[in-house]
């Protein structure tokens with residue numbers, strides 16, 4: 001990764017440590033669905049440029065998301081990955097990994113202005129999901145989409161993961177509002 005000064009474009013607004021306690025999770029359950037209020041910490045750090053085939057330059061922001069259920073304070077979702085910004089093509093990518101043996105590469109767009117108000121919008125279809133044979137057979141992720149809005153030190157996200165589980169396709173949703181620390 002290059003050490004030169006990096007232009008993260010709209011992703012620069014993500015960098016920092018964020019906390020939020022207004023999370024709402026709707027997740028699959030054999031009886032139908034479960035709803036879990038949650039709180040979380042998200043950490044974003046600049047990771048420099050990746051240059052591909054000496055042509056494409058991606059500015060990368062590395063992140064970690066740790067989510068705890070309010071009812072028992074247990075970590076019930078852990079996610080890591082990168083947000084990437086292709087300056088030339090003005091395209092955004094999000095790679096994410098969760099320890100259920102599921103990886104997703106979502107892509108999309110960023111709208112942003114000089115005040116650093118940012119709207120990131122990404123999605124992934126079945127071709128952009130890699131998962132273990134067990135998950136393919138029992139709890140298959142079919143698609144993922146997410147929007148993130150940033151206004152100064154407030155972030156809001158809403159994401160939908162379609163999961164084929166317990167004999168039907170379930171709309172698994174998560175949303176939260178976070179504030180940047182410090």
Ligand code: HEM
Pocket residue numbers: 025027028029036038067076077098100102104139140141144159161163165172174
């Ligand atoms: C804040 C974000 C998220 C939270 C809090 C969350 C939480 C949950 C919960 C509570 C379940 C029910 C099963 C269990 O109790 O372990 C579940 C299932 C599942 N989630 Fe998530 N999830 C999140 C995001 C995601 C994302 C981004 C993906 C994939 C792109 C994903 C994929 C799945 C899959 C495939 C299952 C089915 C596995 C099963 O229920 O046995 N989740 N999630």
